[in-house]
Amino acid sequence: MAGDDAAENRKKHLLNLICEVKARLDGKVDSLSFPIPQFIVIGKQSVGKSRLIEALAGETFNFVSGSLGSRRPTVLEFRNVPGLMPSRWSVFDENLKKWSTYPVQEVMIIVGNAHEACGQNVSEMPIRVKVEGQDCTDLGLVDLPGFRSYAKDDAMQQLAKKIDTMVFKFMNDENNIMLCVEEAGDAAGFATLGKAKQVDPTYKRTILIRNKLDKYYGDLTPENINKWLEGYGDLPQHLARFAVSLPHWTDTMPKAFGEMRKDCADRDMETLASKGASAKYKMTIGFQNFRNFMEIKIQQLFADALAPMLTRLKTMQEEHEKKLDVIRQETETINEDNILHATRSAGITFAQSFIFLMEGALSSEHNRKTLEEELRSFHEYCSRTKTLDEQELLPVSFEDLDSYVAYLRDTVKLPAMDVSLNGGAQFRRVMYEVEVFTRFAGLGKKLEPVDVIQARGSGLKECTWQDTITQLMMQNAPTRMRTKTKYVGERLKFFFGEQKEATVQFMLGLTGSPEEHMFSRLIPKQAQVIQRNDTMKRCIFDAFDAACDKHRIRFMQMWCDFMDSMFQSPLMLLKSGSMPSIGSGYEEEIAPTFESTKARIHQERRGRGTLQTALREKVKQIPDEDVMAKESVKMVQRIIEQTFAVIRSVVADHMQLYSESFFLLPMLRRLEGVMADMELQEEDKEKYRARKSVLEKEKAASEGMLADLTHCIEAVKRFKVTYGGGH
Incomplete structure (x- = not known):
């Protein structure tokens, strides 16, 4: 019984x-x-x-x-x-x-x-x-x-x-x-x-x-x-x-x-x-x-x-204890006297994490895309914001985005084309793509005799064929190249904009990841505050966008100045390279010695004017007689096309260097300063005050939930002690 x-x-x-x-x-x-x-x-x-x-x-x-x-x-x-x-x-x-x-x-x-x-x-x-x-x-x-x-x-x-x-x-x-x-x-x-x-x-x-x-x-x-x-x-x-x-x-x-x-x-x-x-x-x-x-x-x-x-129950208790800690931390940060400092501090941590992401973070999985996915998203973004029209989005040789993507995949065989990437690795792939895009720049039209006659002038002032070529190039070539440069600037701006949420997710994902010990413990804590506080997140993202747009404008201005100088004195600035081409195999290739380097320096100095000399010789061969006008126009056209092709190649070759030097590096180096100088509008302060009342309700609910969980855990433990476990 x-x-x-x-x-x-x-x-x-x-x-x-x-x-x-x-x-x-x-x-x-x-x-x-x-x-x-x-x-x-x-x-x-x-x-x-x-x-x-x-x-x-x-x-x-x-x-x-x-x-x-x-x-x-x-x-x-x-x-x-x-x-x-x-x-x-x-x-x-x-x-x-x-x-x-x-x-x-x-x-x-x-x-x-x-x-x-x-x-x-x-x-x-x-x-x-x-x-x-x-x-x-x-x-x-x-x-x-x-x-x-x-x-x-x-x-x-x-x-x-x-x-x-x-x-x-x-x-x-x-x-x-x-x-x-x-x-x-x-x-x-x-x-x-x-x-x-x-x-x-x-x-x-x-x-x-x-x-x-x-x-x-x-x-x-x-x-x-x-x-x-x-x-x-x-x-x-x-x-x-x-x-x-x-x-x-x-x-x-x-x-x-x-x-x-x-x-x-x-x-x-x-x-x-x-x-x-x-x-x-x-x-x-x-x-x-x-x-x-x-x-x-x-x-x-x-x-x-x-x-x-x-x-x-125990797992939920731990989760709610952590959640309550985050709520308390956020409550402290948005006190009336502390909200600006808290927003700036979170922004600085965000900027530091952005640098880590761009350096390559293995644990970052958010917003990874293949190049095709990235290009389609970029085209949708441009269509929505009207930053680029359809003619500016595609090289002249391609009817639509599908044909351009197929060209990049099948002909160019662009590295990591179908690999989902974000951060620094994705930036490297963007550089490959914009270089290919830039090389499709063209003059857009053939010269007519009237164009050459107008450029030569009425005869009141002496105008050489070299001056005529420079003037004709300045009429159309810089505009064609600026279109490509505008595409590059918008691609970079879009790329950086896509990294904002990826950075926050990288910060959140550090906890428990293999990389956790490599970073400050403050990063995931600040990430939780940013993720929970829409006002803080928007302020940080707005500051990031402003910095990105500022560097885009400077990048574009630098490129325009560079190209203007190239087109204003094309025959003075163009130089041929002296790097010898590699043969059919690498077996005979060896590292340069001191003697071979000295010989190459001599060759470099001697060969710098090779391209200039060749073009000037062609200029001298242009006939001045009126009866030879058609032949003159053809020769001028060939010289302009050859010069433009060389300038286009120089621009494309320097695209990664300039993008990194005048866009990426300024973003990495100055973003912390931008976040440290962030100011809050009165509207933002009002939203912070509203957020504080929401946090008080969240805190009460979380404390009540934690009390329920603790009560249930103690009740289960008492039962197990009293009646010897589950069975």
Whole structure:
């Protein structure tokens, strides 16, 4: 007896423990990631779901009045208390976090009003009811609204769809065990069981209850009784199933509900045995067998869930402690006298992290893109912002972006074309792409005799062919090259803009990464504050964008000055290289010696004027006679094209050097200073003040959640100490 009492006591404490944890955490945690099993009752309207629940409670009740039925989950906790008559009814108070006892009639009104408050809508917020009495089954379950098979108008159809959506959400939760209620005589149309199979194909968390068995007695014979119990081969052997009859009457209940419940169970056993039911199906017949099965099943489920539940509770406790620390830190940073300093400090940490990202951070995964993805995003950005038109976005030789991408991949074989990159590695790839783009610059038109005549002048002032060539080049060539340079500037600006969020994610991702020990612990802390505070994040990003645009303008101005100087004195500045070309193989190639270097210096000095000399010789060959005008135009055109090609190559060759020297390096070196000089507008200060009130609410909610978690952890620990663990 003592052992039985201890086991019974342990069972009740386990059920109460799980009930308390669910009540405290329901709606605050993701049920899909929180391992507390529960039974849910599903079925069509009028199949006897409510009477089954009443049988488990040991007495009759009716929560819902009106024509719309239940529209929200009702969580029911039943506790068997020998000798307790009448039963004690309680409703969980979400504000006070405790059970409040009411007369059963008042409980029915409270729950009914909660359902009626939904109107023609549904709510996933449950009503929690506890029933304690001598006829109760030790069990916890969720009563869900029944599937609607008929809707008289559009409003009722919409309500039926909402109910289906909500019920299926519960059914899809792997922690929920489905009590599927069907009518015993409806074997050919088990609609609810079909829905259960959709979410649980193996029926590992489905229990079938074939209700209203007594109405089907007359159809059962010694020939079909066992086939019917088997489900005529349509039900798998491993599906837990029960056939039950429950009390029903016409006017006044003839005897106590508990006695009627027992009579129904006994009559089911006797009737089916008399019809030849096999002994192996004995434990699946009658309510009492179903009740015993449920009490054992719920203990097994809860005992198995105890260890993972404690682990999850501790993990959540650590997460919320960290979250509370971040909230407190952010609260301190946005005090009225500290917000500017806090924003600047976070901005400086962001700038330092941006440098780390550009140097190459293995743990940074955010916003990695292939070159094709990057170019498509850039084209969408330019289309949206109108920074470049379609003619400026593509070289003349290509009809669309697809052909340009195919050229880069198949002809150029651009390195890392199809590798997803960000940060410094992505910048190197951008340099390859813009160099290719720049080399497609062209003059755009052929010279006409009138152009040459106008450039030569009227004869009042002497104008050499060299001056004429320079003047003709200045008319069109700088504009063509500036278009390419504008593309490069916008590509770099877009690239840097894409690194903002990648930098924040890199900062957040340092915690727990292999690179964590290489960086300051302040980085992930500041990242959490930046990520949570939209105002701070926007201020930092705006300062970053302003710095980026400033360096873009300077970069463009530098390039324009460089190209103007090239085109104004093309024959003076062009020089040929002296680097010898490599032969067919590398076998004979050796590192330069001191003697070979001296010889190359001499060769370099002597060969610097080779290109100038060649072009000047061609200029001298241009005829001055009017009758040779067409020939003169052709020669001038060839010289201009050759000169432009050399200048274009020089510009393309220097693109990476200038981009790094006058865009990337200034960004890396001066960004911290930009963040340190950041100022806040009054509008930003107002947003910070509003954020402070939000933080106070978050802090209160987080502290409440942490208190609930701590309480649940201590309760589980006490149970494990008192009763020796889960099993």
